[in-house]
Amino acid sequence: xxxxxxxTSTATRVSTPPPSxxxxxxxxxxxxxxxxxxxxxxxxxxxxxxxxxxxxxxxxCGKTTALRVLAGFERPDVGRVIxxxxxxxxxxxxxRDMGMVFQSYSLFPxxxxxxxxxxxxxxxxxxxxxxxxxxxxxxxLVGLADHVAKYPHQLSGGQQQRVALARALAIEPRVxxxxxxxxxxxxxxxxxxxxxxxxxQQRLAxxxxxxxxxxxxxxxxxxxxxxxxRGRAEQIATPxxxxxxxxxxxxxxxxxxxxxxxxxxxxxxxELFGRDVKIRGDDFRLDLAVMDALLRPEDVDVEAxxxxxxxxxxxxxxxxxxxxxxxxxxxxxxxxVASSDADGFELGTRVRLSVNARDVLVTEQRPVR
Numbered sequence: 001x002x003x004x005x006x007x008t009s010t011a012t013r014v015s016t017p018p019p020s021x022x023x024x025x026x027x028x029x030x031x032x033x034x035x036x037x038x039x040x041x042x043x044x045x046x047x048x049x050x051x052x053x054x055x056x057x058x059x060x061c062g063k064t065t066a067l068r069v070l071a072g073f074e075r076p077d078v079g080r081v082i083x084x085x086x087x088x089x090x091x092x093x094x095x096r097d098m099g100m101v102f103q104s105y106s107l108f109p110x111x112x113x114x115x116x117x118x119x120x121x122x123x124x125x126x127x128x129x130x131x132x133x134x135x136x137x138x139x140x141l142v143g144l145a146d147h148v149a150k151y152p153h154q155l156s157g158g159q160q161q162r163v164a165l166a167r168a169l170a171i172e173p174r175v176x177x178x179x180x181x182x183x184x185x186x187x188x189x190x191x192x193x194x195x196x197x198x199x200x201q202q203r204l205a206x207x208x209x210x211x212x213x214x215x216x217x218x219x220x221x222x223x224x225x226x227x228x229x230r231g232r233a234e235q236i237a238t239p240x241x242x243x244x245x246x247x248x249x250x251x252x253x254x255x256x257x258x259x260x261x262x263x264x265x266x267x268x269x270x271e272l273f274g275r276d277v278k279i280r281g282d283d284f285r286l287d288l289a290v291m292d293a294l295l296r297p298e299d300v301d302v303e304a305x306x307x308x309x310x311x312x313x314x315x316x317x318x319x320x321x322x323x324x325x326x327x328x329x330x331x332x333x334x335x336x337v338a339s340s341d342a343d344g345f346e347l348g349t350r351v352r353l354s355v356n357a358r359d360v361l362v363t364e365q366r367p368v369r
Contacts, residue, residue, distance in 0.1 A: 022050035022207030023084035023174040025070065030079035032065050032231075039065040040076065041231035050205040052198070054218035057228035058254070063211045064179065066228070070209060071177055072096050083175065099168030099206075100177040106164070107152040113139060113163045114148040120171045131170075138166040141200060158189040165197065169204065176201065178210040194221050215255050219243065227251050247281075249294060249363035257323075258294040259333045260366055265289055270362060273352075278359040291362045297323055299357040300335035304344050308352040312345050326351060 025047040032040040039062045047053050055063035068074040070081060072093030081089045088096055107116050114135045121131035139148050142162040152160055168176060178197070198221050201208050212218050218225045219239040226236045227250070235247040246252035263270035269278050270293055277293075302310075302324060310333070314325035322342035326333045333353065337345060345351065 022205050024049050025175060025207055025209070026080075026082040027066065027070060028080040028082065030066065030069055030076045030081075032062075032069060032074060032076050038231055040069070040079075043079075043228075043232055045226055045233060045236065047207055047209065050207055052201055052208045052210065052221060052223045054210045054212055054222035054225045055228060056212055056215060056218040056225050056255075057234075058213060061228040062231040063213075063228050065231075067177055067179060067209060067211045070175075071098055071100055096175075097171075097173055098175040098177055099171060099173035100179065101161075101164045101168045102179055107160055107167075109152050112149050112151055113144060113155065113159075113166075116152070116163055117167045117170050120167065124171065134170060135166070138169055139163070141169075142166050142196065156189075158193055161193060162196070165200070169200070169206075174207060176206045176208045178208065180212050190217070197221065219255070225255075227254060229254075245280075246294075246361060249361060252294045252361050257297055257334060259297070259300075259331075260292045261295060261331055261333060262329070262365060263291060263293045263362070265291060270360065272355045272360065275355060277355055277357065280359040280361045288364065290365065292365050293360045293362050295333065295355065295357070295360065297334040297336040299355055299360075300333060301354045301356050302326070302335045302337055302345065303352045303354070304349055305352040306350055308350040310351045310353050312347055312349045312351060315342065315345065315347065317342075324351075326353065328353065 025045075027043060027045045030040045030043045031038070041062075043062060043066055045053070045066075055066055057063050065074060069076050072088070072091060076089065079089075080087050083096070108119065111119065114132060117135035117138055118131040121134060136145070136148055139145060139162075142165055144159060144162050144166070147155060147159060152163070155163065194217060210218070210221065219242070222239060224236060224238055225242055227234045227242065229250050235242060235251045237245075237247075242251060242255050246255060252258050261272065263272055265279075265288065266276055269276040270291070271277075272293060272295075310326040310328035312324050313327045313332070316323040317339065318336075320339055321336045322339045322345075324335050324337060324342075324345055326335060335353070
């Protein structure tokens with residue numbers, strides 16, 4: 001029996017089951033149609049054993065449908081679901097050896113936290129003493145050792161989330177599915193739960209798929225993030241790659257903050273604030289003379305200058321940095337400066353802009369509205 005120290009105490013140790021050994025998962029060319037809506041459109045994703053992957057995207061992008069197909073609650077019209085080398089597309093949900101934490105918690109109100117966690121074990125005919133002991137271990141693992149006898153209405157939202165997580169882990173699944181499980185909590189509790197979920201997932205080496213529309217959650221928790229749009233994967237990459245090297249304009253604008261700047265093309269470069277900057281990747285193949293460049297706030301340098309063409313129109317304090325919004329040529333450009341230097345950029349200050357990025361992502365101009 002492996003032992004782990006809970007985060008809430010250095011004086012005690014928690015006994016948990018051995019790591020389940022997460023299973024590899026492959027979603028292959030999935031298509032799912034609902035009337036006139038194509039929720040999944042040739043969606044594919046391969047997940048390594050023990051990997052934590054987030055499905056990230058706006059409402060209606062297909063991320064929840066993909067999770068439900070993996071769980072067995074939806075059947076794809078086309079495509080295959082493969083877990084640990086075996087196709088399970090036609091296997092009922094209850095036989096897929098997966099633990100799922102629903103957004104709504106779905107705890108039994110007439111059962112204590114311990115009984116809620118032990119419920120799946122009772123269905124598997126585990127003896128009473130064993131399932132109560134296992135439930136207590138898992139509740140201690142998620143920081144609820146002092147709440148085993150409480151009913152759901154006696155627990156906070158964050159505590160109910162932890163009970164739901166412990167219940168999903170009780171059956172020792174090889175795949176754990178999380179459905180936007182932090183969206184209803186306040187910011188501080190969300191941050192604490194993010195850390196705890198990630199820690200538990202790494203300890204138990206469970207392959208985990210997490211659905212969210214919150215980029216901060218996805219980037220802070222996942223080994224890789226799959227950004228989805230219109231039923232397809234726009235980009236699958238590590239959080240740092242998604243942010244620093246977005247593959248498409250959709251990813252650049254959905255993940256992080258970007259400003260659109262109208263630019264003129266010069267061969268395989270564009271002119272930005274008086275400097276030629278290389279076009280990223282193969283986007284120079286776009287047959288356009290004028291296009292939009294997508295700039296991160298940290299890609300833009302700002303200098304106060306009486307003859308500058310830009311004017312500071314808005315400031316947002318973000319801690320170590322202050323985000324400026326600069327009006328220039330009828331456009332709004334965001335730039336980050338050190339907060340220690342922000343006093344030099346009061347509203348109305350004229351500024352000169354330059355680009356420090358080695359290349360930029362470009363796309364077609366956004367239509368004027």
